[in-house]
Amino acid sequence: MSEYERTRTMPAQPEQVFDQAANVAQLDAWLPDELHVRAAEPPAVTVHEDHPDQDTAALLRAERDQMRIEWGTREQGSYAGWLQVAGIGGGASEVTVHLSFFEDSHDPGERAACAALDDSLRRLEEQVRMRVDNPAG
Template sequence: MTEYERSRTMPALPEHIFDQAAHVDQLETWLPQDLHVNAGDLPAVTVHEDRTDEDTSALFRAQRDQMRLEWGTRDQGSYAGWLQVAGIGSGASEVTVHLSFFDDSHDPGEKAVRDALESSLQRLEEQVRLRVDNAAG
C-alpha cells in the first residue's frame, strides 16, 4: 500500500471550503483535470479517467458535521481517499487531502500524485475564492 498526503492553508471559513469541495456536480472544478465524476444514487458515483479512458465504480460521501469527504473504488477496493477541512482561526482553514493506493498497479507514482494533489488544492482554493467573492459583491 502506498499513501500520499498534502495540506494547504486557505483564507476562507471551513464551511465555505467544505461546501465547495462537497458539491458532487462541481467536483471537476478542483479534481485532477483528467477525472470526471458522474453522480449516481449517492454515495454511488462513476469516475471516468481520460488517461485510461475507463469508467470506475466508486463511492463518494460528504460528512458535513465532520467537514470530511471520503471516496474510493467500489468493486475492486484498489484506491481510497479523504479530504478534511479544519478551521485554524482568523477566517482561515487547513485543507488536507490523503490518498491510499491498495493496489500498486493503480498508483501513478509519487511525482504524478504530488503534482495532482498540489494542483487540486490550488484549484479548490481558486473555486472557494470565486464563490466567496461572488457572494460578497
C-alpha cells in the same frame, strides 16, 4: 500500499471550503483534469478517467458535521482517499487531502500523486476564492 498527503491553507471559513469541495456537480472544477465524476444514487458515483478512457464505480461520502469527504473504488478496492477541512481561526481553513493506493498498478508514483494533489488543492482554493468573493455566483 502507497499513501500520499498534502495540506494547504485557504482564506475562507471551513464551511465555505467544505461546501465547495463537497459539491458533486462542481468536483470537476478542482479534481485532476483527467478525472470526471458523475453522480449516481448517493453515495454511488462513477469516476471517468480520460486516460485510459474508462469508468470506475466508486463511492463518495460527505459528512458536513465532520467537515470530511471520503471516497474510494467500489468493486476492486484499488484506491481510497479523504479530504478534511479544519478551521484555523482568523477566517482561514486548513485542507488536507490523502490518497491510498492498495494496488501498485494504480499508484501513479510519488511525484505524480503529490503534483496532482497540490494542483487539486490550488484549484479548490481558486473555486473557494471565487465563491467567497462573489457569494451570489
